[in-house]
Amino acid sequence: MSIKNISRLRRAKKTRSKIKVQDSPRLSVYRSSQHFYAQVFDSLGTKVIVSASTAEKDSKDKSNNIEAAASVGKRVAERALENGIKKVVFDRSGYKYHGRIKALAESAREAGLEF
Numbered sequence: 718m719s720i721k722n723i724s725r726l727r728r729a730k731k732t733r734s735k736i737k738v739q740d741s742p743r744l745s746v747y748r749s750s751q752h753f754y755a756q757v758f759d760s761l762g763t764k765v766i767v768s769a770s771t772a773e774k775d776s777k778d779k780s781n782n783i784e785a786a787a788s789v790g791k792r793v794a795e796r797a798l799e800n801g802i803k804k805v806v807f808d809r810s811g812y813k814y815h816g817r818i819k820a821l822a823e824s825a826r827e828a829g830l831e832f
Contacts, residue, residue, distance in 0.1 A: 724811075725810070725811035725812065726811060727811070728811035729808075729810045729811035732808065732809070732811070733762075733808060736806050736808055737762065739760075739806050740760045741760055741804055741805060741806050742757050742758060742759055742760060742766060742797075742802050742804075742805045742806070743757065743758045743760070743762060743805060743806050743807075743808045744756075744757050744793070744797075744805040744806070744807050744808060744825065744830070744832075745757075745758060745808040745810060746808070746809060746810055746812070746818060746821055747810055748781065748786075748812065748817055748818070749781070750781070751781055752770055752771045752772045752781055753770060753771045753781050753785055753786050753789050753817060753821070754768070754769075754770040754771075754772070754789075755768065755769050755770065755789050755790065755793040755821060755825075756768040756793075757793065757796075757797050757802060757805060766797070766800055766802065767793060767796040767797050767799075767800055767802070768793065768796075769789045769792040769793040769796060770789060771785045771789060776788075781817070782817070783816060783817055783820045784820075785817075786816075786817035786818070786820045786821045786824075787820045787821065787823070787824040788824070789821055790820065790821035790822065790823070790824035790825040790828070791824045791825065791827070791828045793825060794824070794825040794826075794828035794829055794830040795828055795829075797830060798828070798829050798830070802830075803829070803830065803831055804830075804831045804832075805830055805831070805832060806832065807822055807832045809822075
């Protein structure tokens with residue numbers, strides 16, 4: 718594993734330990750080289766409530782850019798609101814709050830989720 722990825726996972730572990738004590742659902746993101754994923758976990762982090770990604774069959778975005786991240790954020794927020802989840806804690810998984818991560822968070826907020 719690269720040093721860059723080890724550092725990201727260390728940051729993610731540190732923030733998740735702080736998120737765990739808040740007892741609210743967690744919106745977690747993951748970005749790969751080809752796709753972008755977002756999931757809402759329950760407060761314990763054991764069950765996935767809703768998810769969205771660019772890898773879905775019905776997704777019109779097949780790339781991994783800012784527009785695709787924004788559409789994933791909107792889709793995951795709409796699905797969370799359908800399941801009765803209005804307030805979540807944002808888990809950026811150790812990534813910088815910049816670019817695609819920021820676009821996903823802002824579009825989820827615009828769609829109705831509260832962080």
